[in-house]
Amino acid sequence: MITLGVEEEIQIIDDQGQLVAHDFSLDFAEANIPEGLMDKEIHRCVIETKTRICRTVPELLSAVRLLRGQARRRAASQGQRILIAGIHPTSAWQQQPLHEGTDFPHYARLIDEYRDVSRSALSFGMHLHLGFAIGAPRMAIMNRLRHVLPEVLALSASSPFFEGRDTGLHSWRHSLLDRYPRMGTPDVWESEQDYQTHVDRLRKVGCLAEDQGLWQDIRLHHRYGTLEVRVMDTHPDLARIGLIVTLLKWEAETLLLELQADRQGPVWSRACIEENKWRARRHGLHTEWIDWSRDSVSSTPEHFERWWSRIAPRAKDATERTYWERQLADALIQGTFADVLRQQAHRQADWHATLEWMAALVGDDIVVPQRVEVC
Template structure:
């Protein structure tokens, strides 16, 4: 019996848009952050650009609790934004967004980032979803991270929500990942030996003046600086709360499974790192329609088979941690598509009906806003069930 609780936390980043036409705001209203914190606490923070805002959950131990927490935080923000004539947009790019029109949040960290990264920082008009999962004492988080990395492209495929950039169809399901590829110290990390080796790399960059601390390593997964957790960072921002919670459940169960079975995932070759990146490209381009390269068998595997394998691997841990119901949403994502699929479907239907590209994009934003805010607490959902 697994006695460690594998507590977790969820962070979501959102865009703020005008209710009148769905366009992205350039500046956050004065005192909005203080009003949001008065209602929702310190879980609300600003991002690099003023058109974005972030929520961070408290420490969670139950998936229903997680669902209700995200619903409450989204709803609280939506109600406050409604008073300002604004809407909340949960997607990794804003279909109507224009990075050249954005204003930077005044904060020393952001000033340093723009001084260092220039136009790369200015173009960072993207939102993501991060999940922290606590790791038991005595478990080396970097060794655990190494064993988990081959699964990272799956999280991207299941969360893809950024098919538009600069008011254009990109042909990618997650253009956010293309934006992140411009940044140094991003993407799939290298295989460090252990936490000591990882810290040695951090120390080297700090000594050279390249970074201030390990939080300037923006990899797709990393050991958190301030918490005893592994932090998943590859996922796009999910428009549907159910998708957010399903991905958090999957990451939680994978961490638990790898701790339970310390031999799983230790084998790797000189090809492993590059195959993970190849799979990340496939997920970035095709979302849930992607096929994954299996290093062990040499096969090209459809996403459903990958999810089936994951369910087999984490079944015991899902039972123990109460994650089974949340994980079922993964099959719904495979069947219905991600937010990116829905956005493209709406856009294409509008264009086929005679709408201009701009009109079609506004319909997409309308759907994102409505879906971002539509979720209800689990107790209310249960009462609706037959």
């Protein structure tokens, strides 16, 4: 069984829809709930939520929903609201206060090292943790799970605007993050030992602190031992999150079975995966995808149909398979949240109205699908 956990970086906004600093030093009655934790991030306008370890996708979505509600109430206790997207469409990073100084040594160290790279990386991501049984070939799975990172980025893309400008991309977030060193698609590693040796060398020469791991699009987590997929933008729709989690979970399960049967295909290079990542960032779900196993290009419907056919046998039963197949079909028709946000901003031609619309999307708890059980 593969266990699941999600982290979300949630934007905190004021009554005008602009990012605002949240004070974590103030007491909040719901500071600890069974569904997970809330924490600060380097920018003070962020609440990071972390779910508990979950065994099914509906269980995970329920935890995400409850933590969003908790974040919403925590923000409301300071006269604030929440907003969920990969980047705030209009706020300027220069105006955002940070957790820095002697009270926050971890963040102070990052700011000292990365300067305006860290100050300007005002982005909001969703991270999925996949937990495996002891002895599972995590590195072999990670090497191949890299292949589908562009696809889940496209499904999550929600950051077309930056400081009030249409960037022309579906995910501008990675334009901010990829300025850090040691970011993006990871290299291929022969084993967990090789990977850990590299991390240890980076720590030895001072590139990483002792308590710090790599920040790439997928990593072997340095404390939890999970495979952490970090490539996704945050997305306001729980149904889309459920689809992304399901696809990644079934892909990991399929890879595990293929490795056990010695049926694994070739591992793609970082350079090849970055080509599809660029297409996902630029065009979202309107792109054409490169299959590097065949050196061929296919449309989004054809590409996702091929992927779906390969992993759908991991469904528990026909009901589950049909449910997520419909969710995928709907997603490919709907496009990205970047598409929707662009249309809304163009239609309203008023940033205040668009920000109010975005805030309303996460203003109430969203019903989680309960009739699909994932084992």
